[in-house]
Amino acid sequence: MGTQILAWPQPDSAPALDHNRVHVWAWNLDRPPSDSDWHILSEEETARARRFVFPQDRDRYVCAHAALRALLSQYTAIPAGQIAFACNPYGKPQVETDPASPPIHFNLTHSAGLAALAVSRDYKLGIDIEMIRPVDADVAAHHFSPSELRTLDHLPAPQWLDGFFRCWTSKEALLKGVGLGLNLPLDSFDVEVSPQLTPALVAVAPQTNIPLAWTLVELKPADHFAGTLAVHDPGKTFQRSSLQYFSLRP
Numbered sequence: 001m002g003t004q005i006l007a008w009p010q011p012d013s014a015p016a017l018d019h020n021r022v023h024v025w026a027w028n029l030d031r032p033p034s035d036s037d038w039h040i041l042s043e044e045e046t047a048r049a050r051r052f053v054f055p056q057d058r059d060r061y062v063c064a065h066a067a068l069r070a071l072l073s074q075y076t077a078i079p080a081g082q083i084a085f086a087c088n089p090y091g092k093p094q095v096e097t098d099p100a101s102p103p104i105h106f107n108l109t110h111s112a113g114l115a116a117l118a119v120s121r122d123y124k125l126g127i128d129i130e131m132i133r134p135v136d137a138d139v140a141a142h143h144f145s146p147s148e149l150r151t152l153d154h155l156p157a158p159q160w161l162d163g164f165f166r167c168w169t170s171k172e173a174l175l176k177g178v179g180l181g182l183n184l185p186l187d188s189f190d191v192e193v194s195p196q197l198t199p200a201l202v203a204v205a206p207q208t209n210i211p212l213a214w215t216l217v218e219l220k221p222a223d224h225f226a227g228t229l230a231v232h233d234p235g236k237t238f239q240r241s242s243l244q245y246f247s248l249r250p
């Protein structure tokens with residue numbers, strides 16, 4: 001048994017990715033990895049998998065990275081086992097492509113037994129999913145900006161947890177999209193917190209060098225999971241209707 005992904009189509013292969021579109025994939029990580037999953041990992045990924053203390057974490061990592069490679073292979077026409085990743089100085093991976101080939105943007109996230117991947121030819125992307133679980137108010141106080149905390153604290157009690165994960169996944173998706181990790185201070189930008197409103201980047205501190213041109217989209221890959229996709233769209237060509245959702249067969 002694993003996490004049930006909600007009604008996202010399961011095509012046999014990745015559909016064509018047209019310009020100005022974003023594909024979001026979700027897949028279950030709670031299955032034993034096959035020999036072929038292990039075989040397509042790089043030496044570095046294999047070594048990382050073997051360092052996990054708990055077998056469940058190791059298996060989830062292998063299932064996440066094997067599917068990541070299989071999917072990116074379909075978008076880049078590079079054999080899955082030959083895809084090379086280069087990371088920026090803060091750890092954000094990108095696919096090393098032939099300079100003559102069009103670039104492909106992607107970002108991966110995983111939480112508990114679920115993974116999600118966003119892919120686009122045009123837009124820098126960040127994605128975050130989180131399994132919804134009880135959270136101590138101190139975690140919000142530690143990570144959120146003063147304005148976000150004020151909004152969160154004014155939500156009716158039954159909405160607090162949804163507001164927390166709306167804020168958390170929006171901030172995390174933006175952090176991952178910008179690609180600076182925690183070098184982008186968490187209190188240097190404000191996101192929409194209310195779970196009733198559309199996710200958005202609402203303000204950026206004056207000295208912070210990130211553009212406001214990010215569109216945020218709420219993701220609901222499965223019951224008990226929250227998620228946000230961040231799309232960098234300075235040319236204002238992205239529309240939420242250009243998003244397509246897919247899932248991999250269990």
Ligand SMILES: CC(C)(COP(=O)(O)OP(=O)(O)OC[C@H]1O[C@@H](n2cnc3c(N)ncnc32)[C@H](O)[C@@H]1OP(=O)(O)O)[C@@H](O)C(=O)NCCC(=O)NCCS
Nearest residue numbers: 090091092093108109110128143168171172176179181182
């Ligand atoms: C990687 C990072 C950016 C996110 O960590 P996370 O929440 O555990 O991770 P997710 O599952 O969403 O994403 C992990 C994937 O993002 C990618 N990634 C790694 N570094 C990244 C970076 N700097 N930027 C974007 N993506 C990154 C990798 O593909 C990674 O997959 P892998 O670990 O299997 O190789 C982490 O280094 C970090 O800085 N987290 C900030 C945590 C925090 O305090 N958030 C507060 C939100 S309010």
